[in-house]
Amino acid sequence: MSGQKPRTLFDKIWDAHVVETLPDGTALLYIDLHLTHEVTTPQAFDGLRQAGRRLRRPEATLGVIDHNIATDASRYTGIVDPESRVQVETLERNAAEFGMPLIPLLDQRQGIVHVIGPELGRSLPGMTIVCGDSHTSTHGAMGALAFGIGTSEVEHVLATQTLLQKPAKNMKVEVNGTLPLGCTAKDIVLAIIGRIGTAGGTGHVIEFAGDAIRALDMAGRMTVCNMSIEGGARAGMVAPDETTFDYVRSRPMAPKGEALERAIAYWRTLPSDPGAQFDTVVRLEAGDIAPQVTWGTSPEDVLPITGLVPDPEAAEDEARREQMRRKMQYMGITPGQRLQDLKVDVVFVGSCTNSRIEDIRAAAAIARGRRVADGVRAMVVPGSGLVKAQAEEEGLDRILREAGFEWREAGCSMCLGMNPDKLTPGQRCASTSNRNFEGRQGPGGRTHLLSPAMAAAAAIAGHLADVRDFQPKGTV
């Protein structure tokens, strides 16, 4: 292979999956794993049915129910909302009709699609992974090329196990140095989005690199890759390394024994070659990052927790000033206000961004021996039944419940306002989810994005708070 042009991680995975290249440069790209859920698939299965088509590779497909189910005990007695019930039953019926493996709703392995893929060992390094969900970028933490697709593309993959794609541009985001106390992967990715903006990664696949990324555990890498799409990039990835391989080793659906060793030998060839060219490079110093929180209605509207609500009059042009005024009005905040003075009504720890066992440990470490402030509803929603069981084995549920948090069943919950967990108009929420768009958590709801530890601190304080003022009490 000597003399070959140095390639990036993305280039290598892309090249290994091109079935054919069409004359105009569009690739027919092979898809190794297709994850499905109830919201973005009914119309795709309908299309297959109408055309008399079948699933090309049912065994490369895995379905799970996550978006619109309740996260309280009501799921055990049947889904109350009639439309949600129809959507869930439709996925179950389609799975049976087309022979698609589906994790049953009441199975302990049920959970958010982007939590269970890696957790079960289904998402592996070097794979191409798609799902009808923009946060599919999460699986890029495994060293895979993973991106969200629309329902027409879901149908295309179900029928052909391929997609028609143009190659993306390569972007490298390098984070070097040591992350200060109180900062997490969430703070890294919010700081990155603050730097590049919500469209900064459009048309690109981001490779997250640098020693601060290498130092993250798999949960942290998933948090970072998850929010690539909030920076406009369809996919984010981290090169596979020993941390990745150790994670894969214990997963039930992952290869074992000799097959695994052979796979690891291949995965070791995937990291970007020295001298590989990136179209765009962005560098951040981890040491400069402080605990982050969003103030507006776009993930790029982010500041350190010690900051003040910005002044629209300082913006460069009238269009931007008007946009900021609109955001402030929606969020119910005024220029110059201290972010730490913003009282919260609801605290949500969960979502495909931050609902893994490490996230729940971080929230519990702050909650231990403390109480949720009066008038605050605080909820913790584990990302899967397995995360929930693990947390209960570690006694984290008890710590959280004693502090006044609700301890709930796995699902997407209050991330997107399509199940019973929603904000009411005007409610302010400290949320570990990924989007602070207008109405995202319910019409009129006001979302501040932050890390699980910061969310727990806000629950205790009753307002946005600096986690660095909350030393853990004892050990968890």
Added chain:
Amino acid sequence: MQAFTTLTGIAAPLPKANVDTDQIIPARFLKSISRTGFGKNLFANFRYKEDGSENPDFVLNQEPYRKAEILIAFENFGCGSSREHAPWALLDFGIRCVIAPDFADIFHNNSFKNGVLPVKLPRAVCEQLMEDARMGGNARITVDLEREVVVRPSGEEIPFKIDPLRRHLLLNGLDDIGQTMQRAGAIDAFEAKRAAAQPWLAAPAEAPATPPGA
């Protein structure tokens, strides 16, 4: 898919950047299992007040924009969620073309699959077209995909570019699944080669789940 050739119609101005897909169609309306019927909830959080009545200040509740077939907006249109319900909602309302300085990738893809044409034009041009659109029912805008031009009410023609393959599919209303299935032989060969080189990809070590009823 309905072909897109030339469209002449009323354009609605939406002078906003970062119009995300949660704004286009909020998640609580994604529960339908059909592709149609989403139009009534297009921009629901802007179009309706809390009591469900129409918000007269929102452009699509005003004449003549209730019949708009073109939407003009600013940067990063369609960012956020991958939901194809966004182009479905636009289409169901009657909008077949969105003109903006740029689009988020997934929305851009999804639009082409549904016969909704996303046209990228520089911000300054979008501002001019927005002024045209504000003139209402007498100022129709033409979008000609065959010739790749937008025609302003004044008759001025503004060229745009669309990826040739996408343009071909859209002009002819072609279903790309059928096209890909004609390449089944190449996919078979790829799979065989891959199964030999990377046997761990063949099937998961543990059967994930039994299909219900199987």
